[in-house]
Every structure is written in structure tokens, then in C-alpha cells.
Amino acid sequence: MSRLDSFIRRMSAQRDIIDHVRDNVPLLPTGAILEIGLGNGRTFDHLRDRFPGRRIVAFDRALGAHSSSTPEPENLVIGEIGETARAFAGQGAALVHADIGTGYPDKDAITLTWLPDIVSAALAPDGVAISGLPLEHPSLAPLPIPSSVDPDRYFLYRRKA
Numbered sequence: 001m002s003r004l005d006s007f008i009r010r011m012s013a014q015r016d017i018i019d020h021v022r023d024n025v026p027l028l029p030t031g032a033i034l035e036i037g038l039g040n041g042r043t044f045d046h047l048r049d050r051f052p053g054r055r056i057v058a059f060d061r062a063l064g065a066h067s068s069s070t071p072e073p074e075n076l077v078i079g080e081i082g083e084t085a086r087a088f089a090g091q092g093a094a095l096v097h098a099d100i101g102t103g104y105p106d107k108d109a110i111t112l113t114w115l116p117d118i119v120s121a122a123l124a125p126d127g128v129a130i131s132g133l134p135l136e137h138p139s140l141a142p143l144p145i146p147s148s149v150d151p152d153r154y155f156l157y158r159r160k161a
């Protein structure tokens with residue numbers, strides 16, 4: 001598979017799972033959405049379209065988003081996510097979306113030493129996590145994903161109550 005094919009599949013999987021959650025996986029009535037890895041802001045824009053009225057807090061080490069998809073300053077956290085997102089432990093997020101895989105197994109293995117803990121701690125009980133990297137954590141139970149998504153491409157969890 002070419003890298004272009006792989007990119008398109010990742011983007012399709014991301015959109016399909018977010019839309020699947022909107023349509024089929026009820027979110028808690030309160031609690032923010034955390035966008036872990038703002039990047040260009042395309043997914044941030046999709047999340048605010050699909051979940052209108054929800055506070056969305058976005059994280060990145062530097063602001064690189066398109067001006068039309070830049071969060072308000074109070075909802076933008078700049079810095080290393082492994083450090084900044086720890087402040088959101090216990091804040092009861094309803095949904096976390098994490099798109100910080102690199103395609104380099106060695107780098108992703110380092111990310112996976114802290115990402116599952118941070119996601120689990122930030123979520124409310126029954127909160128939902130969508131991730132481009134698999135999150136192995138005792139508090140995160142896998143949920144079924146849409147048939148359009150390769151099960152090794154994108155991952156969906158609910159935090160145990």
C-alpha cells in the first residue's frame with residue numbers, strides 16, 4: 001500500500017469512527033472533548049461540526065492549525081502532551097480523540113508508555129476514547145468499530161465505570 005493510500009485510509013477511518021460515535025455511541029451529557037494532536041485542525045473542525053455545543057480542548061506542542069480551525073486561547077494547550085494533559089486527570093472528559101501516531105514504531109512505542117494512562121485519567125467513567133494508536137489499559141474496554149474501518153487502523157474504547 002502506498003503512503004498516500006495509507007493516509008487516505010487513516011483519514012477515512014478517523015472520520016468514520018467519529019461519525020459512528022456521534023450516531024451510535026451515546027456520550028455523557030456533560031464533559032469536554034479533548035483533541036490530542038491538533039495539527040492542521042481538520043479533525044478539530046470535524047469534531048465541532050459533529051458535536052456542536054461541546055467544549056473542545058486541543059493539545060499540541062506548537063500551533064500549526066489553519067486560522068479557521070484554531071481553538072479559542074482558553075481551549076488550546078501548547079506543550080508536550082505527555083506533560084500538559086496530565087492536568088486534565090479527573091476533569092471528566094466525555095470524549096478523547098488522539099491522533100499522534102507517527103508511523104515510526106519506535107517513536108510510537110514511547111508514546112504508548114504514557115498515552116493510555118493520560119487518556120484513561122482524563123475520561124469520566126463511561127467516557128469514550130478514539131485513537132489512532134491502540135490504547136492498552138485496564139480501565140479501557142474496546143468497543144466495536146464500523147465495518148468500513150480496518151480493526152488495526154483506528155481504535156475505539158469506553159472507560160469502565
Ligand SMILES: C[S@@+](CC[C@H](N)C(=O)[O-])C[C@H]1O[C@@H](n2cnc3c(N)ncnc32)[C@H](O)[C@@H]1O
Nearest residue numbers: 037038039040041042043060061080081099100
Ligand atoms: C497527525 S497530526 C494531527 C492531525 C490532526 N488530526 C489534524 O486534523 O490536522 C499530530 C499532531 O500531534 C502533535 N504531537 C504529536 N505528539 C505530540 C506530543 N507528544 N506532544 C505535543 N504534540 C504532539 C504534532 O505536533 C502534530 O501536530
